[in-house]
Amino acid sequence: MAKEPNSKLQDIISHCKEYGFVFQSSEIYDGLQAVYDYGQMGAELKKNIKDYWWYSMTRMHDNIVGIDAAIFMHPTVWKASGHVDNFNDPMIDNRDSKKRYRVDHLIEAHAAMLDEAAGKELISKMEALLAADDFAGLKQLIDDNGIKCDISGTGYWTDIRQFNLMFDTQMGSTSTEEDDKVYLRPETAQGIFVNFLNVQKTGRMKIPFGIAQVGKAFRNEIVARGFIFRMREFEQMEMQYFIKPGTQKEWYEYWKETRIKWHKTLGIPAEQYNFHNHVKLAHYADAACDIEYNFPDWGFKEVEGIHSRTDFDLSRHQEYSKKKLTYFDTEENKHYVPYVIETSIGLDRTVMMVLSEAYEEQDLSTAEKQDSRVVLKFAPHLAPIKLAVLPLTKKDGLPDVAKQLMDECRPHFKCFYEEKDTIGKRYRRQDAIGTPFCVTIDHQTLEDKTVTMRHRDSMEQERIPLDKVKDMVLEKIKQF
Ligand code: GAP
Secondary structure: OOOOOOOHHHHHHHHHHHOOOEEEOOHHHOOOOOOEEEOHHHHHHHHHHHHHHHHHHHOOOOOEEEEOOOOOOOHHHHHHOOHHHHOEEEEEEEOOOOOEEEHHHHHHHHHHHOOHHHHHHHHHHHHHHHHOOOHHHHHHHHHHOOOOOOOOOOOOEOOOEEEEOOOEEEOOOOOOOHHHEEEOOOOOHHHHHOOHHHHHHHOOOOOOEEEEEEEEEEOOOOOOOOHHHOOOEEEEEEEEEEEOOOOHHHHHHHHHHHHHHHHHOOOOOHHHEEEEEOOOOOOOOOEEEEEEEEEOOOEEEEEEEEEEEEOHHHHHHHHHHOOOOOEEEOOOOEEEOOEEEEEEEEHHHHHHHHHHHHEEEEEOOOOOOOOEEEEEOOOOOOOOOOEEEEEOOOOOOHHHHHHHHHHHHOOOOOEEEOOOOOHHHHHHHHHHHOOOEEEEEOHHHHHHOEEEEEEOOOOOEEEEEHHHHHHHHHHHOOOO
16 A cells, blocks of 8 residues: 555554565455455454453353354355345446445545535435435436546446345355355354344343454455455344343443443543444434544444344244244243344454554654654553563573563563663563563572562652462452
8 A cells, every 4th residue: 555644554564474464365466355364463453442342241241151153054045134135335437447335435535625614514315315226316416516537536436236145155166056056154143143043042042132253244245445444254243132022222221331441441442442333324223323532533433233133133034944932931921933132343443443442653753862753552462472471681580580470471471572772672672563571681680589560651650569469460460
């Protein structure tokens, strides 16, 4: 991607590559569009976020359990869920450049270049037309506003058409039969719905209860740009909460509140978040909103969706599978198809949000010398490495003491050992990957068994007993 002037996001993307957070997939072959790999630091960060979400759901709520369903599902699942018929985005092609655009993205990009009032007016017109599926009206809106292709520079557009976002493939080695077509799941949610009764019965779950899942999802995104914000292969963390029909409003509010509280525990202040209520509801929802984060350069963009999905999914699976998917409510003494509140957060988007919030370029120059650093101020429980253990020199037995400390801490949290370069350089490298604590073992350690503990954000240093290091770090990285 070409670097735009003063683009904080571009700086973050470059930093991610330089320090092993995110690489373009198959980079040595020039990459694959909108597919990314996580490097050694990114994989740790992503796993910490994933684990934190998993434990927040399945450990902190006695009535939420987790499952791990397969990516491939019976093709009828996607017919029943509505994805075969409805999981479309309106697209438009520029006849000159042959470039295809998602209509909402094309209009949004144009609105962003207008003054605030005009931009808002354009977006609200677009939302009304999208809600009415009025493609002729949308095309007219594009024409009336003189919206041009960013490659050809012309406004020579095709009509607007729907484009299905699911990837499909064939099950079996030689088959090309339409009947053998399987899809790569475009959301993890359906794996939960089709297992609703299995889990309810085997877990003797009583409504209200939730089923959580983390896993890969695939969408053939047309306008796939924005680093790990919009990918073709990504990961979702979804939870379906099964409730009594008629209670959906109160549970919807409950989950909005619970989820925003969780977001704030990522070390991100409240003002960086926003709720956006959907105008055009998805085919399964009776209420829906997004939790948006204020990304650098872009402003507020969706990270998580909270959807009141009614009994749409279970009823449809009941209809298509011809299997009963009802729950017997012993208090009410009746059978019903439960309603569902869904919380659905993109893991990769959360990684990008956490990286964006953490990234800071600091000018540390003094009258005597120029200095600066890039620091990733991750919440300690999310940081890829929690503690760096740094012997001041390679001699005098300091590495032995440092290695003993590594042995003590390693089973409890991720540590990093380094003896090369000056302490200052080593601190800077740890700042750049967001390590919250560095411990330096020096000659005084040999005398009085104390070490220097250096704090990433304040850069303050304190002397603490060597045998207190592990417990101090454990206390600071506590999640709950
Ligand atoms: N089961 C509901 C569902 O899938 P969604 O709003 O389409 O709802 C939920 O997706 C979340 O998944 C989004 O808020 C976003 O964080 C993430 N997500 C969706 N498409 C994505 C993509 N192409 N790349 C990365 N994350 C994506």
